[in-house]
Amino acid sequence: MSALSLAPRALYEEVAELLRQRIFARELEPGSWIDELRIAEALGISRTPMREALKVLAAEGLVTMKVRRGAYVTEVSEKDLRDVYHLLALLESDAARVVAQTASAEQMAKVSALHQELEEATHDRDRFFQINEAFHMLLLELADNRWRDQVVADLRKVMKLNRHSSLFKEGRIEQSLIEHRAILQALTARQPELAAERLTAHFMNGLQAAQ
Template identity: 65%
Template sequence: MNAPPPLAPRALYEEVAEHLRQRIFNRALAPGDWIDEVRIAEALGISRTPLREALKVLAAEGLVTMKVRRGAYVTESSAKDMADVYHLLALLEADAAAATAERITDAELAELRALHAELEAAARAGAAGREHFFALNERFHLRLLEIADNRWRLQMVADLRKVMKLHRHNSLLKTGRIADSLAEHGAVMAAVERRDATAAAARMREHFASGLEAAA
């Protein structure tokens, strides 16, 4: 049997989109900032064509807003926007938590336990572990979604979480929120360990309700 052809390298515009996406997530480009296409293209050593294609990708994700004759801006989300995003995430991830509780294998449960243990360690590290906590928090949620095994739900959540990241620090940086978030993850874990789908969904909805309150 012939070996499959090697995967094509990622298109330049996709690399540029990821570069800008990370700059938006780490606040190098803050909500409301104008995106200076000329300066960015020069800094990256590229033409404006792949940059504009990258901006179209980010606009489709909701991270960038294109304004007629004014260019591209990092999206500013209103309180209603965030409430709407959290509402949809609560519905989708609660449903995933229930499905996970029903179908999770012992090996997958061990993975979630290990991720939760890492979350606990990052929380204990205080400010030094904050960024690691953010990353682990997302990994925990996405692994739960993967176990629930619905690729359409996973894609919808991935897109919504990109918008949520515009305000991520607003919630998790509040005093006591990381500890509260960790406790809420623990409650979800406990329900999943009991294979209690109803409780897993309820605890996940409560988790998002708390997150929205902290983000306000």
């Protein structure tokens, strides 16, 4: 891959995205050393954008910089995972509360339609995972708080570092779908506190399955 093919975004941003996707795909395993020189040579770039990209990923929590040792893919401890799920539950349950209170009929119909896609994806776990995340992102979008969105985006990146996705555990997809149905019911019934409570429970159940 040549440097020219990485345009039009800033070069270091493109490199950061490439590394981010490799980390999520486990091509770069948690705890593994990132060979800056080898990757830079493979991409046909200098080490400057490579280092800037690593700074971006370090700020997101995906990479850990160690003095005189270089960059490593962050390893997520059980405490890290509990902390991330705790914060996500707080932030996303609040978003659900807002959506139950303020979403228009058209917006709520969009939420329902996305949930229906989730219902139809239970036999394709990768698609289920994608739609599941899209459902959560839609609630955040409708709740319309860009500062919350920014924090959640970073927390979800760290959550993806976990070696074992909670949705891949036996029976978790079916249970997750039941929980989503309950969340949707509370949302469409315009019950903000119940929606928040059910979304919090959804995250806590997800944490149990992820550990």
